[in-house]
Amino acid sequence: MMDFDEPFRGTEAVATGVLTRHRLARHFVRLHRDVYIEPGVEPTALLRAKAAWLWSRGCGILAGTSAEAVHGTRWLDPSASAEIVRDGHVRAVPGIIVRTAQDVESCVVDEMVVTTTARTGFDIARSGGDVGRRIEILDALCHATGLKAREITAHAARHRGARGAAQVERILGLVDGGAASPPETHTRLLLIRAGFPTPETQIEVFDGDRFVARADLGWRQWRVLVEYDGAHHWTDPSQRTRDIERYTVLPEMGWTVIRVGADLLYRRTEVLVDRVGQALRRAGLRSDRSGGCVRDAARLRT
Incomplete structure (x- = not known):
């Protein structure tokens, strides 16, 4: 059975009797020579x-x-x-x-x-x-x-x-397959360019043997996590419930969590860099390693 939600060869559909030439020409979208698809299929x-x-x-x-x-x-x-x-x-x-x-x-x-x-x-x-x-x-x-x-x-x-x-x-040298989305990569690159130590991705946090959370990126040494919240963190009720639980438990375990949304990441980069810098310095990162982190916002976006 031919799946019209996928591209198909028109000559093959006609030769096998699945479609007539008339129906092929009238009811399907021609993508390339002899390649068709059903109307309305999102590219x-x-x-x-x-x-x-x-x-x-x-x-x-x-x-x-x-x-x-x-x-x-x-x-x-x-x-x-x-x-x-x-x-x-x-x-x-x-x-x-x-x-x-x-x-x-x-x-x-x-x-x-x-x-x-x-x-x-x-x-x-x-x-x-x-x-x-x-x-x-x-x-x-x-x-x-x-x-x-x-x-x-x-x-x-x-x-x-x-x-x-x-x-x-x-x-x-800047590739990390742990990033699960482009905004996570963008966040990681922004923090590296700002002068922070390279963050680890997909950090798993346990309370004893109990799994608590997997964070987008951060630094185990200073117990600082950075989480990018996409739209599903607000629109998916089950995800929202999980977020409320883990963002309550993680600080109780001594972790600082910095949550990042699109506005903060793409429009207020200097605020994000400042928040991360403060959290790392409070956790013990020496100032000579993070000095000068708050740089020109336009440069940080490059």
Whole structure:
């Protein structure tokens, strides 16, 4: 049975008798040559990758955003064009970027050929553009797949002459697959740029043998935690109940919890940096390690 919520080949649907040519033309959306989908389906990076794979008729390797999506990376731009690597000269079409490359390491995922996770990470790291956004995507890729920065480093060592390879090591030094969302990555990078010791991610707190909480990031040594509260922390009743409980218990155990929302993170960065600095200094962080943390807010946003 053909799933019309997924991209499909029109010729295949007609040949198998699932659709008539008339119904295909009148009732479905044409994404690419011979690639269709049911009207009203929201586009995602994964959907665009599948459509590009069908368009290529299996000739090529999904790369870039498309490979990230197939490997399970979240938080990708749903409007971004799909990307595919093919041999020879193949003209790009609207919605699909076609590249040529040699020695591209690949694997098969869900019957589609894609760049390996290490190659995908390498391509992200050297892609250019905003450094913070690249690190967010790398964090998400590592979080989704278990990929380690050292695996990307090893891959980069085999491609030293590739375009953009020189900047990969610097980018990978800031990657942490523990971040569960782009705002968590943004928070971590902000605190590092502000001069604080690099925070640990996904800190588990126990009271004896009893699990109490898993915090987004923080410093065990000073018992300071930083938590990013997304919308679900306020709209999901069960999440709200858990939050009330743990934010009562953690201070009783000697932990300081700094809660961060979008406004504080993106518009009042100097306030966030000041709160973290005060908490760490009260907990014993020497001033010479955190001195000068409150810097120009515009610089902290870079």
